[in-house]
Amino acid sequence: MDLVIEIAGGPGGTSAAVYRALRAAITDGRLPAGHRLPASRTLAADLGVSRGSVAVAYERLAAEGHLTARVGAGTYVAFSAPPDRRSGVAPDPLRPRADWSFTPEPSSGERPAPRxxxxxxxxDARLFPFDTWRRLVAAELRLRANGPGTYPEPSGHPALRAAIARYLGHSRGLRAGPDEVVVTNGAQHAVDLIGRVLLKPGDVAAVEQPGYPPARRLFASLGARVVGVPVDEEGLVVSALPGHARVVYVTPSHQFPLGRAMSAGRRRELLDWARRRPAAIVEDDYDSEFRFSARPLDPLRSLDRWDRVLYVGTFSKSMLPAMRTGFVLAPPGLRPALVAARQLSDGYGPAAIQAALARFIDEGQLAxxxxxxxxxxxxxxxxxxxxxxxxxxxxxxxxxxxxxxxxxxxxxxxxxxxxxxxxxxxxxxxxxxxxxxxxxxxxxxxxxxxxxxxxxxxxxxxxxxx
Missing domain, CATH: 3.90.1150.10 (Aspartate Aminotransferase, domain 1)
Known part of the structure; x- marks a missing residue:
């Protein structure tokens, strides 16, 4: 790795300037203990100075105990000094927006798993066919290692969009074409893109209460006014929705966290409510693959004749959270904006992983x-x-x-x-x-x-x- 230091002027000539720059990098923690420094010839070439100037600086730092030389192995930083905080400067001078109060919580993988x-x-990761997945990913990486170094499509790999459309037709009875699918980094990313293109600061976003906290926090982070709407035995209480809500976030197939399914009558009532105003329904179908009794009710998306529903899905539950792949089926009028938002936020997803997932679906491995x-x-x-x-x-x-x-x-x-x-x-x-x-x-x-x-x-x- 290249070592970048700034050689400033000062007394003592070039070797003294190199010495001061290296000592500052050590004392402020940029060069930690055990870090191997470049050979004097290499650093001299990088800095545009003579090798002798660098050698003199190394010798001086070694004499002071900052560096140690190992015969045949190189020159290393001997110790880590505590960061030198500038006096007179207030700690943490930068602050987030007043309404940005969410503190990230440790993920399940960052804490020791309970017994x-x-x-x-x-x-359950123990159920996942890692050998099959490894084969598909390796094959796609070999293919792409020999392919052109172009940027993938922000809407997602074409083969994956087509595979998702087919899979939803078989598993959820949804009629969708590849052009309706926007691939995302999980369901939360999909909801974020929807919020970006639909909500402006001050708009109302309605969420289920109790409900999924990350969705509530996400809408609030975008400046929306989040309103909780009660849930009863039939699902979201439509009569309690604020009339001026711009977005309604629901989990109708398996309400989170209560577990009930929204009744057919309540689904029709919600769709009719959205039809009569400029409101979008975000349908998060996060784990409908795992059904233990009767066939699930049709998704809201399949009943929507007015292009009000954005259907969000994820492979985090059906496969693994680390897959970080989800999608949104969007009405035609919103898809271009969602693709643009995807391109602006993170550009595109990992093409090899998306291509492997397409094969995983089409070979019947996911089913x-x-x-x-x-x-x-x-x-x-x-x-x-x-x-x-x-x-x-x-x-x-x-x-x-x-x-x-x-x-x-x-x-x-x-x-x-x-x-x-x-x-x-x-x-x-x-x-x-x-x-x-x-x-x-x-x-x-x-x-x-x-x-x-x-x-x-x-x-x-x-x-x-x-």
Whole structure:
């Protein structure tokens, strides 16, 4: 790696200037302990000075203990000095906008996994066919290593857009062509693009309450006024929607986190509400692949005759979160703006990964993996329901899909904080329903990431705490 330092003027000539620049790089932490410096000949050529000037600077720094020379191995930084903060300068002089208050939370991968992992939304990586995926990715990387070095399309690899359109036609009954698909880095990226092209500061974005916190935070970060709308047994309460909402974000196939599906009547009511005003519906169909009972209701998108619905999907649940691939089916009038927003925000996605995913879908590998995972998740879902259905202090909410179940805590039992603390102490991770924007006590119990051999132990811990 090239070493970039600025040779400023001063007393002592060139060798002294090189010495001061290197010493400053060491003392302010740019050159950490153990860092190997370039050979004196190489650095001299890079700086446009004589080799002797660099050699003298190295010798002086070594004499002071800043550098150490290893015979036959090179010259290394001997120690790391604490950063030299300039005196008289206020710490952190730059501040974000007043309404940018969201602090990133540690991801599930940044923290040690609990022994019994009952967190929601995490699929089981042990079920994923890594050997097949590795073969497809390697093949695409070989192809593209010998191809032209052009920038991919911001809307996504053409083969993947076509594969997604076909897959949705088979799995969700959606009629869509490749030109309607915009590939994104996951569902959150899709919602971000939608917010960018539809919302201006001060516009109202309606979200389910309780609901998915990242969507609420994202709309707020764009300057929108976010309004929570209650959810009942039939789904989002349409009559409670603010009449001037520009965007309505919903999870109708498997409401997050309560788990209910929006009724057919409520779906028609929501579409009619949007038809009568300039409002868009963002349908997040995040885990509908994992259905354990009856056939799911048709997506809102399939019932939409007025181009009001933007259908968002992701492969984070059906495959892996690290895949970071999702998509949005957009009405014709919005697609060009979404593609432009994609190009402005991050340009394009990884072409080789997208091409491999297209082959993964078209070879039937995704459908095969989903069937296998669905059987595994259905077994875990049934075990949770069987273990908790008879608990007098719990009310299990109906759930026939997804990777979690939700249970309300009836009055008179232990406080939720006590249950959660006891679970943590026993190595069981479970989520508090209140963290999703409700004042109702309850537990959100995921079963995607848990080791099946430890599931019964985790359920026994919860029932004992209850």
């Amino acid at each position: 019994v992992d009952l967190r929601s939304g995490i699929p 095969r993996h989903v069937r296998r995972a669905r059987r595994a998740y259905a077994d875990r879902h049934a075990r949770i329901v069987a273990a908790l259905a008879g608990q007098p202090r719990l009310e299990l909410l109906p759930s026939a899909a997804g990777l979690h179940v939700t249970a309300l805590l009836r009055p008179g039992g232990p406080a939720p904080a006590r249950i959660l603390a006891g679970a943590r102490a026993a190595g069981v991770a479970v989520e508090d329903l209140r963290s999703y924007g409700t004042d109702v006590d309850g537990l959100v119990i995921g079963f995607g990431a848990v080791d099946p051999d430890l599931l019964d132990e985790g359920l026994a811990t919860l029932t004992a705490l209850l």
